[in-house]
Amino acid sequence: MTPHELHHLFMDEIDICGCGNPEDSVELVRKILNLAPLHTDRHWEKAQELIGSSGAFHIILSVLTNADLMEHGGGIGGSWLTGKGEAARDALNLLAESDPQFEPIVGCEWYEHIPDECEICHPKTP
Numbered sequence: 001m002t003p004h005e006l007h008h009l010f011m012d013e014i015d016i017c018g019c020g021n022p023e024d025s026v027e028l029v030r031k032i033l034n035l036a037p038l039h040t041d042r043h044w045e046k047a048q049e050l051i052g053s054s055g056a057f058h059i060i061l062s063v064l065t066n067a068d069l070m071e072h073g074g075g076i077g078g079s080w081l082t083g084k085g086e087a088a089r090d091a092l093n094l095l096a097e098s099d100p101q102f103e104p105i106v107g108c109e110w111y112e113h114i115p116d117e118c119e120i121c122h123p124k125t126p
């Protein structure tokens with residue numbers, strides 16, 4: 001997953017606000033994705049501890065499920081990564097090593113997004 005795709009993921013699909021400290025949201029998602037599968041070794045408890053409350057835990061995992069990063073069976077606490085979630089986790093881990101502020105994802109200045117010319121917004125058909 002490229003920085004441009006990560007930008008779309010967070011700003012368009014997950015729809016985080018760019019004001020305040022959006023890099024903290026990105027880091028939280030990265031940490032949760034690194035805990036998956038949550039049903040292993042009670043990782044769901046570690047995820048809930050990171051998030052803070054059972055209600056927020058449910059909301060955040062639902063957002064990650066709706067963004068197709070995670071999926072679950074009988075209980076959201078047992079979530080695991082989708083292929084897209086694995087790609088996002090790997091890309092976020094690489095980016096965190098070089099830019100812990102996640103500027104390519106949440107920074108407004110790093111590129112001028114022109115939706116009509118964006119291949120992610122408007123995939124070209126063969």
